[in-house]
Amino acid sequence: MSKISPCLWFEREAEEAANFYVSLLPDSRIEHVQRNVGDSPSGKSGTVLVVDFTLAGQRFMALNGGMRMEYSHAVSFKIDCADQREVDRLWDALGAGGRIEQCGWLRDRYGVPWQIVPSVLPQLLGDPDPAKAQRVMAAVLGMVKLDIAAL
Template sequence: MQKIVPNIWCNRNAEEAGVFYASVFPGATSRVESRYPSEGLLDFQRDFAGEPLTVNVEIEGTRLVLINAGDEFHPNPSISLVLNFDPLMFGGDAEVAIAQMNSIWGALSDGGTELMPIGEYPFSPRYGWVQDRYGVSWQLMLTNPEGDPRPFIIPALMFGGAAQNRAAEALDLYTAVFEDAAIGNRFPYGQQTGPATPDALMFSEFRIGEQWFGAMDSGVEQDFSFTCGVSLEVSCADQHEIDRLWDALSAVPEAEQCGWLADRFGVSWQIVPANMKELMDHPNAFEHLMEMKKIVIADI
């Protein structure tokens, strides 16, 4: 079971976005996972009664959740999804990997914005960074088949703005808080690069369970940072795990709502029970959830 699921905030178009992603990635699927109830909604939610609430997207074994909501938040490049085009995933044929990469790049670029044009870079023979029509950021990279294997999708956190030069601190926190976690490769800038100090991280990675994540400090000034536009949902076994993670991560009291929190870097997390779907089938569960900050399973 995937313990940490990237959640993407959508502006009333989560179902449409899910269909789009299912068309972009070979073998991907999209389905409405939950709907807003007809009762117990807050005033600003009443227009959503009966509409999709969450849409589940599966891409190469990785689950993403699209949240159908209003225009309160938007994704930005502070959290992107790295697509790892390892030739080993394509029978060892780099040309096949590049062809697949080009096809997906074309689809994601249609109606989107190229942040770094696809081409050759010092760190990869083929790479590009694009923000698609829904505002979601994707980094497409042809990787070295001689390196350690990594999954096709790797969420990547970019520390800029108020969180500039704090990637290493975040790695230390996350790998201390989560069980079965470890830091992988770390590559410092080595010299002052824009706002990045010499010891800031040009790229790094960490693992939580079997899931890999990337982290880097921005090498250019950014006027944005982490928001609820992309959050990380953590599936917890019981109330004890919810309590432990909540106490370790929550650093912004005003951000606490319905299982959501913001950590000291501004990253949004959703700390939820693993059987959340089952719990939400209880009478008045949605109404009870709306009254909570940290989720208390017994009160649902």
């Protein structure tokens, strides 16, 4: 088990969000749901307080904090995708009801920022031919959803 787990703060949507996320990636599951034992700012007694879950093998915690907090691109979650089909599937699922942004970034319906990236991108950006690497970077900067064939 990892010693460090990201904690995602939600107003009241922790369980809904965790269930949504684990439905998208293999090696993902809900580990534990902790409920409030009394009334608190995060909710009434018996409502969900914390959801511990695993997403693609990485442990996470989702917390119902009782008030809306804004996420920032200063911390986001990058998903390495094996092929364009996986890019498309995750882009469509995570982007639905969210906000689509440039260069493979989006915010999901909960405001959490994600980067949906083909796993081949670092290799393309690190090409020994600087002109080729520059063309790849220029292509990425002009894209919204990343397109492997166009890179």
